[in-house]
Amino acid sequence: MAHTAKEHYRQIFDRRTPGEIRTLAHIKRFLECFRGDTAFRIALSINLNNPHTVAALYGIEVDPMEMLPLWHPDYRKFYGKPECSSWPLAVTWLDYIAEMERNRDLLRDEGNMPVAAPRFHAWRERQISRCDDLFGDCAKSITHPVIAFELSEGCTGGCWFCGLSAGQFKGYYEYSEEQADLWRGMVGVTREMFGSAASTGFCYNATDPMDNPDYDRFLFDFYQITGTLPQTTTAMPLKNLALTKRVLKLFEHYRCVTNRFSVLSTDQLNQIHAAFSPEDLMGVELVLQGKGMLSSKAFAGRARNEILKNGDATPLSKGDHSTIACVSGFLINMPRRRVQLITPIPASKRWPLGYRILDERFFGTPDEFQDEVQSMIDEHMHESPPSNRPIRFRGDLLYEAKRHHFLLRSCHWEYQVPYNAASISVGDLIAGGNCTTSDLVARVVTDGASAIAVADGLDQLHMKGLLEDDLDERFAWRSSEGGT
Numbered sequence: 001m002a003h004t005a006k007e008h009y010r011q012i013f014d015r016r017t018p019g020e021i022r023t024l025a026h027i028k029r030f031l032e033c034f035r036g037d038t039a040f041r042i043a044l045s046i047n048l049n050n051p052h053t054v055a056a057l058y059g060i061e062v063d064p065m066e067m068l069p070l071w072h073p074d075y076r077k078f079y080g081k082p083e084c085s086s087w088p089l090a091v092t093w094l095d096y097i098a099e100m101e102r103n104r105d106l107l108r109d110e111g112n113m114p115v116a117a118p119r120f121h122a123w124r125e126r127q128i129s130r131c132d133d134l135f136g137d138c139a140k141s142i143t144h145p146v147i148a149f150e151l152s153e154g155c156t157g158g159c160w161f162c163g164l165s166a167g168q169f170k171g172y173y174e175y176s177e178e179q180a181d182l183w184r185g186m187v188g189v190t191r192e193m194f195g196s197a198a199s200t201g202f203c204y205n206a207t208d209p210m211d212n213p214d215y216d217r218f219l220f221d222f223y224q225i226t227g228t229l230p231q232t233t234t235a236m237p238l239k240n241l242a243l244t245k246r247v248l249k250l251f252e253h254y255r256c257v258t259n260r261f262s263v264l265s266t267d268q269l270n271q272i273h274a275a276f277s278p279e280d281l282m283g284v285e286l287v288l289q290g291k292g293m294l295s296s297k298a299f300a301g302r303a304r305n306e307i308l309k310n311g312d313a314t315p316l317s318k319g320d321h322s323t324i325a326c327v328s329g330f331l332i333n334m335p336r337r338r339v340q341l342i343t344p345i346p347a348s349k350r351w352p353l354g355y356r357i358l359d360e361r362f363f364g365t366p367d368e369f370q371d372e373v374q375s376m377i378d379e380h381m382h383e384s385p386p387s388n389r390p391i392r393f394r395g396d397l398l399y400e401a402k403r404h405h406f407l408l409r410s411c412h413w414e415y416q417v418p419y420n421a422a423s424i425s426v427g428d429l430i431a432g433g434n435c436t437t438s439d440l441v442a443r444v445v446t447d448g449a450s451a452i453a454v455a456d457g458l459d460q461l462h463m464k465g466l467l468e469d470d471l472d473e474r475f476a477w478r479s480s481e482g483g484t
Contacts, residue, residue: 005106006199006228006256012099013255013282020092025278026062027070027093033058034071036269036288048072060278062089100258101140107200107257108143111328116195120146120329123381126465127328127343133410133465134346134396135322142344145200146329147190151218152207153335157235159264161289166206173334175214183218183334185366187225190330193373199228205331206353209247210236216246229254235262235289238271248276251283258285265290322346323354330373338362339369341376345470356470380469384455385462387438391430392468399431408466415466417457426457430467 013021033040043054044064051064067089068075078084085091108128113121124144132139151173155166173179190198203222209215209232223229229250237244251259263269263286272286325344332339340360347354358380361372385391393399393408400407406427408415417427429440437458445451461467 005103005110008106009103010255024096025282026060029278030060032286036293037266038292111144111146111197111200113194113197119381120377124328129465131344133413136412142326144328146194146197147201148205148327148331149203150205150207150333151203151212155208156211157208172212175217184221186369187222189366189370191226199226202230208234208236210234210239229256231257233260237261258283260285260287262287262289325355339372384459385437388436391437391440392433393430394468401427
């Protein structure tokens with residue numbers, strides 16, 4: 001039985017025969033064409049009783065009649081239902097998807113570090129709870145990696161829908177002797193500070209990996225130090241085909257996590273399919289982003305600006321995202337030698353990129369990097385509500401006072417909090433937002449409550465992530481200036 005996300009992921013492939021993997025690869029290719037190519041869908045609609053002829057034209061070597069619930073409009077109602085067993089290829093695909101979703105959950109668990117970094121671990125758990133409240137079902141796809149590295153400054157892609165509004169490309173971090181030493185030193189520091197949770201890291205954010213011709217060398221160093229090959233996501237897999245193939249070769253050799261190609265048009269989809277066989281792309285999820293493709297955009301970054309500019313402020317369905325950010329931890333830009341403490345948040349005027357910046361520092365050496373990260377942990381990752389700071393409920397929560405308790409409601413959950421510590425309402429004081437933690441405790445204790453009971457109650461609210469920690473205005477403006 002697999003104990004880590006990496007081991008589980010490898011077992012997904014290792015327990016299947018080459019023939020079974022090949023079948024999955026061709027089902028995947030069929031679904032990519034179906035979702036990403038209008039001409040393919042039209043051809044299928046014309047040949048509903050003879051779809052294998054359409055599949056054959058695209059080099060797809062599975063029978064679409066054996067997976068009707070995956071695509072046929074008259075059979076979609078059986079998707080995931082017991083009746084689906086009548087179509088063996090649909091069952092094959094759904095079993096695979098269930099394993100991949102299980103792996104996603106393991107990736108989130110991989111970031112746990114109660115022993116290596118207990119305060120960071122507790123802070124991350126609070127961010128997970130908050131995101132579960134804010135994003136509902138969409139929160140399942142946020143794995144909360146603890147660290148991410150940007151190996152370029154800006155991005156050459158310029159995608160109109162970029163959820164992180166990546167800035168103009170200003171160069172990449174070269175793999176010179178000096179810079180490679182700094183890189184390896186920093187990855188070593190993260191491994192030392194965060195233990196196995198460091199393996200959740202990746203090497204892009206508001207950048208595209210293929211803008212850095214040395215990208216695969218950085219990946220290999222990361223693997224050697226952490227034992228895990230990070231995920232690669234790129235919107236430009238054909239920009240430097242040799243580099244992309246080197247990255248996929250690393251995946252084939254070490255196989256730790258699925259990579260992703262963002263596909264910007266049907267033409268690009270066809271070019272990717274021409275450059276890579278279905279088997280080549282078995283470890284790559286194609287994220288279909290082009291117009292006419294059966295997908296949606298996150299309401300964040302440039303996509304948010306575009307939608308608001310056109311006068312539609314509520315364009316998303318219940319299942320859509322309002323962020324593509326996933327890190328709850330540290331974002332490092334290597335060219336600028338900057339580290340930020342960030343966590344996902346629904347995109348807003350204050351945080352249009354869909355993540356909150358709690359702090360940022362600059363460094364020159366691995367030791368300085370470690371000192372700055374530790375300083376941010378000390379300043380922001382408190383075991384209890386800080387005594388000298390304002391204490392408030394999270395801004396997204398609705399407060400309702402009751403006789404012996406109060407209610408806190410988010411978009412997706414309701415919390416009932418008993419409070420019989422004093423006649424003065426602790427909930428009212430927090431909801432008022434006009435006192436610090438020490439002021440609140442003093443007022444309630446004066447009213448006859450036990451200081452220990454009050455402190456314990458506040459700690460419970462703190463641990464559940466129900467108290468606001470976005471109290472600093474210093475960094476909000478940065479996200480509105482267009483990316484990191």
